[in-house]
Amino acid sequence: MKLSDVVSGMHLTIYAELPLLMFLGVFIGVAVYLLGNPQNFAEHSALPLHDEHRPRRGEPR
Amino acid sequence: MATETEKFSYDDAVVRKFAFATAVWGVVATLVGLWLALMLVRPELSFGLPQLTFGRLRPLHTNAAIFAFAGNAVFAAIYYSSQRLLKARMFSDKLSNFHFWGWQLIIVAAALTLPFGITQSKEYAELEWPIDIAIAVVWIAFAINFFGTIARRRERHIYVAIWFYMATVITVAILHVVNNLALPVSATKSYSLYAGVQDAFIQWWYGHNAVAFFLTTPFLGLMYYFLPKAANRPVYSYRLSILHFWSLVFLYIWAGPHHLHYTALPEWASTLGMLFSLMLWMPSWGGMINGLLTLRGAWNRVAEDPVLKFFVVGITFYGMATFEGPLLSIKSVNALSHYTDWTIAHVHSGALGWNGFMSFGMLYWLAPRIFQTKLWSKKLAEIHFWAGTLGILLYIVAIYAAGVTQGLMWRAFDQTGRLAYPDFIETVVRLMPMYWVRVVGGLLFVSGMFMLLINLVMTWRTRPEKYEESSDEAPALGPFTGYTPRLVIPRYSQMTDTGHRFVYFVKAEWHRVWERNPLKFALWAAAAVLIASAFEMVPTFLIRSNVPTIASVKPYTPLELIGRDIYVSEGCYNCHSQMIRPIRSETERYGEYSKPGEFIYDRPFQWGSRRIGPDLHRIGGKYPDLWHVRHMQDPRSTTPQSIMPAYAWLQTKDLDFASIQKRVDAMAMLGVPYGDAVLHGEAMAHRQSEEIASRIAEQGGPKHLESKQIVALVAYLQRLGTDIKKQGSGS
Numbered sequence: 115m116k117l118s119d120v121v122s123g124m125h126l127t128i129y130a131e132l133p134l135l136m137f138l139g140v141f142i143g144v145a146v147y148l149l150g151n152p153q154n155f156a157e158h159s160a161l162p163l164h165d166e167h168r169p170r171r172g173e174p175r
Numbered sequence: 176m177a178t179e180t181e182k183f184s185y186d187d188a189v190v191r192k193f194a195f196a197t198a199v200w201g202v203v204a205t206l207v208g209l210w211l212a213l214m215l216v217r218p219e220l221s222f223g224l225p226q227l228t229f230g231r232l233r234p235l236h237t238n239a240a241i242f243a244f245a246g247n248a249v250f251a252a253i254y255y256s257s258q259r260l261l262k263a264r265m266f267s268d269k270l271s272n273f274h275f276w277g278w279q280l281i282i283v284a285a286a287l288t289l290p291f292g293i294t295q296s297k298e299y300a301e302l303e304w305p306i307d308i309a310i311a312v313v314w315i316a317f318a319i320n321f322f323g324t325i326a327r328r329r330e331r332h333i334y335v336a337i338w339f340y341m342a343t344v345i346t347v348a349i350l351h352v353v354n355n356l357a358l359p360v361s362a363t364k365s366y367s368l369y370a371g372v373q374d375a376f377i378q379w380w381y382g383h384n385a386v387a388f389f390l391t392t393p394f395l396g397l398m399y400y401f402l403p404k405a406a407n408r409p410v411y412s413y414r415l416s417i418l419h420f421w422s423l424v425f426l427y428i429w430a431g432p433h434h435l436h437y438t439a440l441p442e443w444a445s446t447l448g449m450l451f452s453l454m455l456w457m458p459s460w461g462g463m464i465n466g467l468l469t470l471r472g473a474w475n476r477v478a479e480d481p482v483l484k485f486f487v488v489g490i491t492f493y494g495m496a497t498f499e500g501p502l503l504s505i506k507s508v509n510a511l512s513h514y515t516d517w518t519i520a521h522v523h524s525g526a527l528g529w530n531g532f533m534s535f536g537m538l539y540w541l542a543p544r545i546f547q548t549k550l551w552s553k554k555l556a557e558i559h560f561w562a563g564t565l566g567i568l569l570y571i572v573a574i575y576a577a578g579v580t581q582g583l584m585w586r587a588f589d590q591t592g593r594l595a596y597p598d599f600i601e602t603v604v605r606l607m608p609m610y611w612v613r614v615v616g617g618l619l620f621v622s623g624m625f626m627l628l629i630n631l632v633m634t635w636r637t638r639p640e641k642y643e644e645s646s647d648e649a650p651a652l653g654p655f656t657g658y659t660p661r662l663v664i665p666r667y668s669q670m671t672d673t674g675h676r677f678v679y680f681v682k683a684e685w686h687r688v689w690e691r692n693p694l695k696f697a698l699w700a701a702a703a704v705l706i707a708s709a710f711e712m713v714p715t716f717l718i719r720s721n722v723p724t725i726a727s728v729k730p731y732t733p734l735e736l737i738g739r740d741i742y743v744s745e746g747c748y749n750c751h752s753q754m755i756r757p758i759r760s761e762t763e764r765y766g767e768y769s770k771p772g773e774f775i776y777d778r779p780f781q782w783g784s785r786r787i788g789p790d791l792h793r794i795g796g797k798y799p800d801l802w803h804v805r806h807m808q809d810p811r812s813t814t815p816q817s818i819m820p821a822y823a824w825l826q827t828k829d830l831d832f833a834s835i836q837k838r839v840d841a842m843a844m845l846g847v848p849y850g851d852a853v854l855h856g857e858a859m860a861h862r863q864s865e866e867i868a869s870r871i872a873e874q875g876g877p878k879h880l881e882s883k884q885i886v887a888l889v890a891y892l893q894r895l896g897t898d899i900k901k902q903g904s905g906s
């Protein structure tokens with residue numbers, strides 16, 4: 115039996131249903147993570163603002 | 176954990192180079208675009224030169240805009256922000272320079288090959304195989320440099336902008352390699368490993384995701400770094416940015432087939448593409464809202480700061496383009512919009528508004544910092560902003576109107592049930608006023624590009640004699656010890672290991688580990704892309720019923736094959752489709768709708784994506800040979816109001832008969848059943864060319880064309896779409 119036989123034999127809806135379920139899983143996983151750790155997220159959101167210690171010549175202060 | 180502070184410096188020299196390259200190539204890309212816009216209203220502007228025809232120049236415009244302008248902007252953003260966010264100098268200055276000069280050489284190679292008709296004809300992947308290999312080499316050098324910098328970082332947490340960059344580096348590599356797999360025939364010619372429907376599918380998997388992972392994710396990284404810097408505010412919601420990231424990475428890769436609705440692509444793939452495109456609405460708008468809300472408390476500064484102005488309008492265009500993209504993916508909308516200028520307006524609102532304005536905002540913000548002096552003229556930056564905004568608005572409004580006009584005219588029926596505008600040229604003529612407005616809009620945008628270049632050059636001229644080195648200090652990172660659930664979740668320290676692992680999983684603490692472990696993070700991002708790709712590719716390639724074979728469809732003759740290569744080389748696909756959709760207005764206008772089995776020998780496929788001229792799939796046998804000769808000599812002689820350039824040189828340039836056998840052999844290697852042609856390809860081509868040349872002479876046309884390119888092109892055009900008519904077409 116070839117792979118093409120297996121793939122051809124599967125019902126087409128599976129190619130839409132499985133990815134949707136996978137996305138749902140990823141979405142829920144990430145959403146659950148985002149419900150915790152508020153302190154961390156606040157720190158991380160400000161990372162671009164403290165990436166340099168001192169302004170250089172010409173740089174707006 | 177080590178706490179000793181280390182001093183280090185940043186490499187801003189490479190950022191300066193990429194910043195200048197962005198402005199220079201931006202001028203080139205938009206100037207070529209303006210020239211193309213002018214050629215649509217004044218086709219004689221090709222001056223009868225092969226190198227200046229619309230078909231050859233349009234890929235130069237798109238490649239310059241995407242890879243030269245936006246590409247260099249992305250690299251400037253990545254090199255500047257990554258070093259600072261990771262608190263590390265780039266891994267290797269040599270690799271940075273190799274990346275910069277290698278990329279510029281590739282762009283120059285594109286500019287030297289595309290106008291000479293050296294092309295694979297896959298949109299945004301036109302460059303031939305030697306340049307593709309060069310791109311892969313330079314990209315690998317960039318990836319080593321980028322991931323090497325991440326490995327040497329002094330900041331444990333990897334900021335969300337870097338995630339977007341990582342997704343870009345990984346996915347672009349996958350897309351580039353898979354889409355460009357081809358069998359070389361010579362140094363300047365190759366045939367795609369995929370044929371017909373599968374080639375179309377792979378191309379638009381690539382094409383759509385080039386937009387996603389070259390023009391969206393890196394620009395989102397740019398937004399998440401440079402917008403907070405410019406506004407001096409933290410990102411509005413870091414949570415939203417994480418959701419934004421994963422949703423885009425997971426969803427985008429599925430959406431490619433929406434470029435092929437109602438074509439010979441299987442229905443299930445098309446529907447899946449539409450569904451995932453619609454789901455993209457939410458994360459895209461979440462990202463836009465996150466960007467705009469980052470400006471909370473800083474809106475008063477927008478009025479006086481051109482950088483913020485560019486960012487606000489850029490992000491707004493991101494919202495508009497990502498609203499419109501899913502809209503266009505809805506099948507019923509797509510039935511109207513596809514092949515029309517509506518798509519062109521959509522693309523330009525994204526490219527000029529989102530990519531252009533985000534790049535401009537970044538460059539104006541960077542200029543005083545990387546040149547260590549004041550911006551030469553804030554006033555000029557303000558004028559650039561208004562010229563650019565007005566230019567985009569004029570451009571897209573006119574072209575939206577043109578697109579809807581085209582779509583409605585093509586499908587209009589009169590009261591007797593016949594096409595209201597049966598002659599394609601009627602729809603072309605109606606668009607001319609809108610095309611002129613586009614020229615004005617383009618002119619304004621190009622003038623803005625010049626203002627940017629002047630402002631950058633003048634700022635650079637006032638630089639200090641010697642740049643002060645950008646330096647910083649931070650403690651080195653100790654080894655990462657956050658892998659075990661107990662350490663990750665210390666507040667549950669009384670629990671058993673199993674309990675820890677359960678909480679670790681359920682509370683998705685693993686994500687926090689990924690955020691600190693670039694290898695795991697990169698692997699999961701790559702997995703999301705690969706799994707999604709496999710889900711669409713495997714069935715597309717393996718389900719036999721996707722492409723039912725048609726007994727009467729035979730390989731092209733050797734002469735038709737080289738004629739097809741001329742069609743490819745001239746970039747005819749830039750204006751003509753070869754895909755009649757099963758829609759009544761199309762079958763009435765062009766003939767029987769296109770079947771998947773008709774394209775099994777098409778390497779590369781030539782379905783096209785727009786119709787400046789009519790579809791050609793059933794052009795074979797519609798006109799006598801002489802009509803084609805006259806039409807190519809001077810399109811206005813057969814269609815007085817045509818905007819097609821003249822291809823007079825096809826009657827004077829000799830056909831390269833000597834290369835025919837190699838082309839046939841390559842096709843045979845790819846599985847095309849060529850039979851005797853494998854031994855006698857050149858002789859067969861000579862025989863057929865003599866037959867066609869004598870027919871043309873009999874019809875009253877020029878004599879002795881048997882050795883000229885026009886004969887091969889006529890042979891190919893006369894074959895198009897005819898196989899299916901030959902017999903009962905049993906499957």
